[in-house]
Amino acid sequence: MGVNRRKFMKIAGVSVLGLGAVPAQVLAEDGLGFTISETLLHFFHKPAGTVAREALTAKRWGMAVNVRLLDDEMANACMEVCHRIHNVPKIDNPKHEVKWIWPDEFKHAFTSQEHEHIEEGLKKLPFLLMCNHCVNAPCCRVCPTQATFKRESDGIVLMDMHRCIGCRFCMAACPYGSRSFNWVDPRKYLKEEDENPEYPTRMKGVVEKCNFCAERLAKGKIPACVEICQEMAKKKGTEPPLVFGDVDDPDSELRQLLRSSYTLRRKPELGTSPNVFYVV
Amino acid sequence: MYDGGKIITGVVIGLALLTFPFWYNLGRAVTKADPKLPTKEKQCVEPKAYMKTKHMQLLDLWRDSTVRAAKRSYIGFNGVKYDMSLQNTCMSPDCHSKKTEFCDQCHNYTAVVPYCWDCHIPPKEEKPKEVKPKEE
Amino acid sequence: MNIILSLTVSFLAVFGLVVIAFLGVWAAHLDVLFGVIIPYLAVITFFVGIVYRVVKWGKCPVPFRIPSTCGQQKTLPWIKRTYVDKLDNPSNMLGVVGRMFLEVVCFRSLFRNLKLQFGDGQYVKYTSAKWLWLGAIVFHYSFLIVLIRHLRFFTDPLPLFVKVTENIDGFFQIFLPTLYQSGFLLGAAVTYLLLRRVLDAKLRFISLPADYFPLFLILGLLTTGILMRYVLKTDVVSIKELTMGLIHFNPVVPEGVSSLFYIHLFLVSVLFAYLPFSKLSHMAGVFLSPTRNLSNNNRMVRHINPWDYPVKVHTYEAYEDDFREKMRDAGLPLDKE
Amino acid sequence: MAEEIKPEDLLKIDHRPPVRGWMNIPVEIKPGMHCHACEPARLEVVDFPNPRQWSAMDEDWKLPKDWKQIVMEGFEDRLERFRSFQLFMDICVRCGACADKCHFFIGSADPKNMPVMRAELLRSIYRRNFTASGKVFGVFAGGRDLNYDRIKEWWYYLYQCTECRRCSIFCPYGIDMAETTIIGRELTNLLGLNIDWIAAPVAFCYRTGNHLGIQPHAYKEMIEFFVDEIEDVTGVRCDPSFNRKGAEILFITPSGDVFADPGTWTCMGYIMLFHELGLDITWSTYASEGGNFGYFTSHEMAKRLNAKMYMEAKRLGVKWILGGECGHMWRVVNQYMDTFNGPADHLEVPENPLTGTVFENAKSTKMTHIMEFLADTIKNKKLKLDPSRNDQLKVTYHDSCNPARGMGLLEEPRYVIKSVCNNFYEMPHGTTREQTFCCGGGAGLNAGEDMELRFRGGLPRANAVKHVHEQYGVNMLSCVCAIDRAVFPALMEYWVPEVDVTGVCEMVANAMVLEGEKEKTVDLRNNPLPGRGDTEDV
Known part of the structure; x- marks a missing residue:
């Protein structure tokens, strides 16, 4: 160009x-x-530049979480690596907490499916929660500045931090609580030596969430959480618990998994059509 | 002059306000912008004159392209391909490795306070030289 | 002078100024003339002119105390006077200061404005008409903010009030470089002030080239300023070197300053030099208006007319001489029998 | 002439000015829209220049040979003497806020009656002759050369301004058209250009003491005639004194009140009031005029006529002066008299002998308005009042321009009216108090020959009266100005025939319960009182 x-x-x-x-x-x-x-x-925001040759592309990125293969160690590793590379601050005050990906119990993840006679094992499994990158993302509909938007090329729900005005409509709209608001200046909670210089931080007063590692996909890398799980599973000699792929591609690894296993999506009754699937 | 006292007072106050820049700068040293160019990298993505006046628009274009359109490769005027990234390309250790010696020079001089650094992390520099005008 | 001619003359005058500056810098390379000499001359003209103007007004005496009273006078202690009365019909210095403050800062009199409605021709009605007030307020205050913002080219380091002004003005952080609302509000206000002159038949009738010229001049300033900031871009560092050189009386003409800047600077220079000799001198004159800056206390404190002189009067003696017989017959008392 | 034009035809007004620029539109002097030119004899009495017989409809106005020089020198002289004039010539931005505020513009749609335009007639000459830009750029700087037509234009439009100051309160810089008109009229008077309706009263006033030329014996007779009238109505015999030395108070009111209805009833009101209160007060046949048509001529003439007040007060040795109901008289008294002819050290600060109230607001001028005096007296219950005697009236109040905008006398008359009337209605907002509309005949324009001008100028005021008449059945328009009382009857007759005109003191007198009065069946106008006499209740 x-x-x-x-x-x-x-x-x-x-x-x-x-x-x-x-x-x-x-x-x-x-x-x-x-x-x-x-x-x-x-x-009119006409883009410049091109998509790099090495970039990973898909019509509709999605992820499957095989909770049976996931343990606390892996779940925590996912969270740790994600928050580290994205400069997500660790704030102890739960009111000010910021998180992109985190483990939680079945009863919290699948509130409508929970009942008193649920399988014992399931109760203790760490359900990795994150932004579902919904097909019909309510957050994108309510954003007054289009700061959060669904990327047309690959269906990732993204945040444009330059535009976010901190109105928090998206947080109210998201049924999964996947979004965090920066009540305090996040840099105060990031040690300078821990900062990832390749990724920006946020400022006080904006909303943030998982971006499916869009910055890594552009460089041909899979999301960090998927990557670390693969490595850990390899050491253990098990199948990787996280599978990332194109929901639109019938031949993708993800689709093969979805074909062969029973999967759940969170709050499907709301019609948001999440792109994160849980193999139970 | 009639009502001389009041009028002269008014004129003096008026002149004092209007000549503000003259007396405000009295005795202050003349500063100058002195941006240091990178030693390793010799060429920017666009010619110097273009970058000098329009870098903010280029960066704005970059951010829209990368964030919103997933297009992250930029072909510079000399045909070289760049990753469109403020932190990883412009401010990489090989290029403008010191914000204080490059960006801040002109920005401070012309009193421009870009909000880039509210989020983007500037390159690490030796502490003492840090003069970051942080605006609230 | 009709509307077409007035508009044409004043537009051509401003256009001519633009062309002069453009050709002067682009073709004739008179950077020093347009970047240093003319701005200095303009600023000197402005200061000398405005002082001359005010002194000229000051030399005129105020023979009579003639405030326009717009509220209840101070009389019997039990007659209620609201704050509005005390400000619109001041009886002391404090009231005058308040009245002048409202007048100068809030455009009090314009706020009172009404619009004649002749309706069906049977009834004269007045409806509230605050648009002129709003237009004027927006115009003057955005102009002030624009001026204050420009201090970033004339100060180093930046004073706090300039920073605060810039931050407020660019509050929304939209567009890049950050959009300053004041510039666009100023544009809207000038456009409104221009349009009402052209569209309102009464205003069209009373308007002179001297009314259109400053509006076109300010529009020209705005356009060049906005073009420089948002569109064509210019080398701000070089410009600040130039402006700081001017301020420090150590003029420099840096390379690489666009002709657009010189056009902008030339228009500002013309505005400055024009101000004291035109209706724009209302900037200073508003403070001196005897119908506003005097208190209505004539019956309490005697006002002295400095050029008072004795006049020929018809005395009672002359009067009695004229009518003595008739007065005596009518039984009116007489001084001289 | 104007009486022949039907109101509905007069209402056909188009306020859109012509597209053509105003600078070269020649003045068209229309009959009915101006007053007669002044007679030479008037000018001779007061030693004014260029007395001669002339007429506005003539081609040649017989100006002195060096008229241009006279005007220019006069102009320059006034620029140097009046900061107001210099400033108002310089700083008008032609924002147009005043444009639709003038009653003459509203009623006539003559674009040169927009206050800004009327001032531009002078300003254009100023720019051409006294400013550098006008000298260089001429018409492009808004300058015009002075020529014969411009002088006619000045005369025509300066005598179409009633100096009511309504425009001045809307001007962001307080530019006062009245001030420009006063000074503009001074310039026309340098050439012997005045109107007879001003010049004649000035000449009369100078010699006989009042505008109407009433000689001392006649003045006394007229008042005594009122005394008889009062006795007929009330059974009480008042005893006013004239030119009495040693009185405590000197009373001065416009002579119009002595001369013509409905002012005469107001005048009777004064007499009854002074009698009932037992004031030590005297009338003067020498200072028998409160009004000051000199003020419509020049500052100097205003001072010459005004001088009588203090001179007479000093001669009679009174303590203070009480002023009657008048409009421009009060602007002169409030804003000029002390400066003109003060300091009045021979007087004392006015003190109401009945209540002991000291009128601190008049401590230098030593002259109190009868409304201030009355308000204080009524407030302290020194008057026995029966407001029901005014129950046949539905009253509205017209703020006269000068007491409203040159003084601020707003609440006092309202308090007095409400104390003596049970039915009081305000006219719509925007037409009262400081925004009041002129009667259309102020500043010497209440002549018989300019009826169309008066009807047009009085239209906004009449319209507001019509509004309250239709809304509340208002049948009485009250005012505290003698010119109002002279102008309004014809104006009401034309626009709102159902409404009559009165002074405030007339209503006070009617409501007053006099000591020793007989049973009243009629008011001062010999109209039956409600519930009394043999007519039915209203």
């Missing part, structure tokens, strides 16, 4: 605007860009 796009703009602009563009170009002084149209493009 770069220079070609701008060259194109320059030619197009000059020919469209005719003489009027000449002083405009002179005024731009450096003569490197016909910036009026560039600015217009920019104003």
